[in-house]
């Protein structure tokens with residue numbers, strides 16, 4: 001019952017419509033009004049011409065006053081209301097006016113004039129024994145084209161039909177001398193009224209359904225366009241929005257180009273916060289920080305760049321103050337983790353600033369003060385520009401470097417503490433550049449990681465090491481197992497395990513000659529593919545080493561959760577060897593732990609004989625460091641060995 005009632009009330013126009021649907025109806029009315037008013041205008045002009053012709057043809061000019069009062073005045077009223085309606089509706093459709101109240105008013109006046117004259121002229125005509133078509137036409141126009149609500153249509157048409165019906169009885173009687181209309185005529189009128197009503201209801205409902213459909217579409221569109229410019233996690237804008245709005249802003253003539261500043265924010269130690277307080281807490285913090293930045297830079301363009309990075313396009317004036325303010329507020333948020341806001345600022349030097357490049361430069365400035373605990377803000381300047389150019393150079397030339405053999409493998413020996421003989425080599429990358437000379441990994445590894453190109457270098461290293469192995473074996477020279485550094489991103493960016501297997505097979509290298517080093521920090525991110533990859537590498541027969549143990553935040557967790565063959569103790573422990581008395585017992589404990597977990601222990605960064613003796617003493621299995629050798633090209637290392645400065649473990653010697 002409820003459903004039926006709702007259906008009836010919906011269909012008959014009693015329901016409350018949304019703003020959108022009402023607007024849609026109004027628009028539909030206005031569009032229909034254009035046609036309707038044109039028809040009325042043409043019709044009335046035609047009537048005026050016709051009447052004038054009749055007057056002149058029959059020489060009735062002397063009676064003009066009579067004709068004017070009886071006919072012309074009607075034509076003129078209709079004509080004027082048609083013109084008014086036309087003027088308004090076409091202005092509305094073209095977006096020149098939005099005045100609904102005026103539109104409704106004109107619509108009502110126009111409709112009533114039409115119906116009034118429709119009835120009047122028809123009655124006149126009927127009285128002369130002619131058609132009632134004018135009446136019908138006007139009714140249909142008003143009821144249907146203007147898509148009235150059915151209720152309004154019902155009242156207006158019901159009223160006018162009833163009036164017409166009552167009058168027609170007299171008229172017919174006058175005309176024919178009869179008593180009035182026949183039953184058949186009465187039924188005809190009733191049917192006509194019903195049909196008009198039906199057309200009206202149908203028209204109304206079609207329009208309503210179309211409006212609702214359109215409204216839904218519009219809502220979906222609005223939702224889609226909202227999520228396409230909104231950062232899902234923080235709710236502030238994303239980079240799509242930043243790029244498009246930023247470009248517009250830069251192109252506005254009114255923008256003061258000298259006063260533009262790009263800011264890049266990084267929350268230092270955010271990762272530690274995440275590890276310590278869970279991902280959810282980290283997300284919560286990011287949301288908070290995002291809104292703090294947005295509030296501080298109200299009126300400027302603020303977006304989340306990625307992870308814990310944000311970008312702002314603002315004006316130079318007052319920016320420094322705001323950054324200081326923000327940095328203070330963010331410091332207040334910290335619990336046990338020391339959170340610090342870092343900001344890089346870039347002021348474009350020419351008119352045609354490119355958004356991505358500007359963000360890159362601001363980011364570069366920001367990265368340059370990472371780990372500088374006293375600095376919050378760094379402006380991008382000439383000295384950074386030079387470094388930045390080198391960075392661009394690295395990113396743009398990694399493929400060329402690989403193709404042209406600019407990437408070299410330097411080998412650093414790992415020695416057995418029991419006899420000091422070489423039992424392994426670590427492969428470390430060098431970039432021998434024609435312009436910049438020999439570049440250490442510090443000049444390119446991080447950049448390649450940032451630009452997600454690191455896997456290219458790592459695969460190139462695997463290939464070079466395997467090639468070296470094959471050449472050594474074929475020329476009858478000794479070779480020891482080589483450990484390769486794999487970036488965390490390698491596991492994400494390519495099928496590094498599959499690629500490694502392919503290359504190893506291509507050069508027919510026994511698996512025990514290739515070890516994989518993964519740094520501890522790689523394992524603290526919550527990702528599933530890395531543990532699986534480590535597992536499958538070990539199952540295939542490769543040894544997996546944990547690099548830089550003790551440099552990260554959750555070293556012990558990593559040991560608990562994963563299996564490694566070798567534990568490489570970070571060189572930071574040896575840095576405090578002489579000055580810090582805690583170093584020795586810590587090292588001793590770590591070495592003990594590796595024994596309990598059946599791992600081989602290796603300490604890197606061994607520079608003095610004293611350090612080496614200590615390590616040998618506490619039972620650390622292997623050592624690596626400048627004491628034995630710096631990383632060297634294979635040939636130089638061979639010469640050192642040949643000169644007796646180093647020896648190869650018996651197991652591998654020829």
Ligand code: C2E
Nearest residue numbers: 428429440441445461485486487605606607624625626631
């Ligand atoms: P790492 O894996 O911890 O490598 C050890 C670094 O310590 C090397 O620096 C090495 O030259 C240096 N080192 C070795 N012994 C001593 C010592 O006694 N004292 C001091 N002060 N330093 C010593 P390098 O070659 O500059 O490499 C730096 C980092 O670059 C490496 O750290 C590694 O994380 C990364 N890296 C190097 N080659 C590759 C590579 O092919 N792929 C990837 N993904 N990363 C690489």
Ligand code: CA
Nearest residue numbers: 426485517547
């Ligand atoms: Ca390493």
Ligand code: CA
Nearest residue numbers: 547548568604
């Ligand atoms: Ca290391």
